[in-house]
Amino acid sequence: xxxxxxxxxxLTEIRNRRNVLWxxxxxxxxxxxxxxxxTTHTSSDQLSYLMSxxxxxxxxxxxxxxxRSFSTWRDEWKQHSxxxxxxxxxxxxxxxxxxxxxxxxxxxxIFAITAIxxxxxxxxxxxxxxxxxxxxxxxxxxLLFIISIVLSAISIVLLCAMSxxxxxxxxxxxxxxxxVSFVAGLLLWLMVFSLFPYFFTVLVLTIGLGWFSHFLLxxxxxxx
Amino acid sequence: MLQVSNAIKRFGNKLALNDVSITVEEGQIIGxxxxxxxxxxxxxxxxxxxxxxxxxxxxxxxxSPSIATRASTAYLPDMDILYPWMxxxxxxKYMRDFYWDWDPDKTHRLLDYFExxxxxxxxxxxxxxxxxxxxxxxxxxxxxxxxxxxxFSGIDPFARQQIAQAxxxxxxxxxxxxxxxxxxxxxxxxxxxxxxxxxEGRLLLTGQVENLKQTRNQSLLDILKEVYDGxxx
Amino acid sequence: xxxxKIEPIYAQIIQDIRLxxxxxxxxxxxxxxxxxxxxxxxxxxxxxxxxxxKEMEDMNLIVTHRGQGSFVTSDAAVLAxxxxxxxxxxxxxxxxxxxxxxKSDTEILTLIQSYLKRGASxxxxxxxxxxxxxxx
Numbered sequence: 001x002x003x004x005x006x007x008x009x010x011l012t013e014i015r016n017r018r019n020v021l022w023x024x025x026x027x028x029x030x031x032x033x034x035x036x037x038x039t040t041h042t043s044s045d046q047l048s049y050l051m052s053x054x055x056x057x058x059x060x061x062x063x064x065x066x067x068r069s070f071s072t073w074r075d076e077w078k079q080h081s082x083x084x085x086x087x088x089x090x091x092x093x094x095x096x097x098x099x100x101x102x103x104x105x106x107x108x109x110i111f112a113i114t115a116i117x118x119x120x121x122x123x124x125x126x127x128x129x130x131x132x133x134x135x136x137x138x139x140x141x142x143l144l145f146i147i148s149i150v151l152s153a154i155s156i157v158l159l160c161a162m163s164x165x166x167x168x169x170x171x172x173x174x175x176x177x178x179x180v181s182f183v184a185g186l187l188l189w190l191m192v193f194s195l196f197p198y199f200f201t202v203l204v205l206t207i208g209l210g211w212f213s214h215f216l217l218x219x220x221x222x223x224x
Numbered sequence: 225m226l227q228v229s230n231a232i233k234r235f236g237n238k239l240a241l242n243d244v245s246i247t248v249e250e251g252q253i254i255g256x257x258x259x260x261x262x263x264x265x266x267x268x269x270x271x272x273x274x275x276x277x278x279x280x281x282x283x284x285x286x287x288s289p290s291i292a293t294r295a296s297t298a299y300l301p302d303m304d305i306l307y308p309w310m311x312x313x314x315x316x317k318y319m320r321d322f323y324w325d326w327d328p329d330k331t332h333r334l335l336d337y338f339e340x341x342x343x344x345x346x347x348x349x350x351x352x353x354x355x356x357x358x359x360x361x362x363x364x365x366x367x368x369x370x371x372x373x374x375x376f377s378g379i380d381p382f383a384r385q386q387i388a389q390a391x392x393x394x395x396x397x398x399x400x401x402x403x404x405x406x407x408x409x410x411x412x413x414x415x416x417x418x419x420x421x422x423x424e425g426r427l428l429l430t431g432q433v434e435n436l437k438q439t440r441n442q443s444l445l446d447i448l449k450e451v452y453d454g455x456x457x
Numbered sequence: 458x459x460x461x462k463i464e465p466i467y468a469q470i471i472q473d474i475r476l477x478x479x480x481x482x483x484x485x486x487x488x489x490x491x492x493x494x495x496x497x498x499x500x501x502x503x504x505x506x507x508x509x510x511k512e513m514e515d516m517n518l519i520v521t522h523r524g525q526g527s528f529v530t531s532d533a534a535v536l537a538x539x540x541x542x543x544x545x546x547x548x549x550x551x552x553x554x555x556x557x558x559x560k561s562d563t564e565i566l567t568l569i570q571s572y573l574k575r576g577a578s579x580x581x582x583x584x585x586x587x588x589x590x591x592x593x
Contacts, residue, residue: 005321008321015307015309080301080304080305081305083303087299088322090291223269253502385500392501395502396493396496396497410462414460414466415502417505433465435465437464441464442463
């Protein structure tokens with residue numbers, strides 16, 4: 001039963017985001033096609049601005065799943081479907097995991113489209129757009145680095161959830177509290193990482209955020 | 225057996241539940257009656273696990289609320305809590321995956337009885353149809369406890385009759401414990417075994433409907449009016 | 458069946474069964490709807506029906522055989538008792554009404570005797586006369 005429940009939560013969450021996701025991904029694909037077009041028509045000495053363009057587009061697109069990290073929870077309260085979720089015979093951790101998973105999935109899809117686009121641009125620019133070698137060669141430290149990036153993404157998603165829960169828990173001035181706790185959390189995260197810039201730190205911070213968000217959802221937050 | 229002990233709940237300055245203690249025996253239909261803001265919805269939400277009591281406790285057969293108790297409790301709120309895009313069949317698929325006591329035969333029978341189309345979106349339906357849809361989703365399970373918050377509110381008398389009959393029919397079959405909050409005292413008193421009358425978060429009167437009528441020789445509404453007037457003084 | 462809001466429903470159900478037995482709708486030993494059937498038909502809480510049936514069983518008004526259903530009693534004495542009670546109730550109500558007109562019991566007895574002597578044909582004239590007596 002619990003597998004069915006988890007699957008259903010996941011599918012429902014995807015369905016919730018389905019329309020926006022389609023538009024988002026189509027827009028991203030179209031914009032990337034535009035950049036590819038630009039790449040084919042740019043002379044080799046003017047290629048540098050294109051990388052900035054790619055990176056800007058990627059960051060801009062990633063703002064959307066970032067905002068979703070807040071809105072996915074806030075919408076539940078606004079449309080009262082949080083009642084439905086809290087009444088279900090599922091552990092609250094399922095709710096946290098499925099919502100976070102779908103957001104990360106969204107981010108992955110955006111990344112994937114960018115990756116494919118960059119590969120096409122690389123081919124079209126005859127290898128002049130950027131150096132592919134560092135990206136393709138994977139070794140130990142590089143793998144850890146990639147995993148750290150993934151963990152950081154998870155951290156951000158959990159940080160958003162956590163700050164929203166804090167806002168809901170206290171009840172007064174929820175939006176302000178969410179903003180303040182998010183910024184405070186982010187600064188704390190960066191501070192700790194700057195003091196101990198290791199992979200292990202990222203792992204611990206992510207797990208800590210996960211634990212705390214779950215704690216808030218389990219014990220402190222109520223439908224009203 | 226559902227037990228509420230010395231429940232206290234505050235919303236800001238307002239005391240929504242003021243030392244309420246209730247024992248609900250199994251296999252009964254209990255009416256939670258009272259004026260608007262008396263605390264009926266609050267009590268029901270606390271039972272469903274949506275609110276935390278400031279003081280006091282709620283136990284289901286001696287156990288504190290948990291995933292297990294939620295699995296055998298059905299909560300039907302007065303507001304719409306399903307996602308706006310859901311059709312009735314979406315909702316049925318949703319419920320089936322979460323509740324092991326989901327009964328597909330009941331679903332078909334209720335679809336026929338209420339004359340509902342499974343493919344219609346819930347939020348777009350009329351109030352009466354929505355009430356029937358939500359009731360279908362609640363009754364298609366074999367939950368031990370059913371908590372209904374104003375299931376008849378704003379429903380036309382014909383739909384109300386159908387809904388009441390569906391509840392009775394199901395109660396005859398399953399013999400579960402049903403708690404209903406309602407304002408429609410005269411229209412629902414024939415369904416109720418016991419009533420709990422709340423006023424400003426306090427329990428003013430509790431008793432079996434038939435016994436109350438026998439001893440006081442009045443209609444239920446008149447009995448409650450007397451108690452209400454007494455409390456307001 | 459319509460229920461009034463003042464009396465307990467179980468009492469009204471018992472009264473209804475007694476009435477049906479009295480006026481011949483149910484004959485002695487006839488099967489009546491089961492508790493479940495009645496609850497469904499009337500749309501009433503089955504626990505209420507259960508209480509009514511239990512009381513009727515205690516009163517020997519009905520009998521329930523497991524697996525077979527519920528039946529009106531076959532005991533003619535019960536029917537006779539109901540009839541007698543109904544008749545006495547009718548007399549009681551009339552007596553109360555006549556007493557409320559200010560007549561003593563002996564006066565009432567005399568009135569009844571003269572009524573019976575006159576017969577049904579002069580009934581309406583007598584009633585008009587007596588209602589004049591009342592209004593004066």
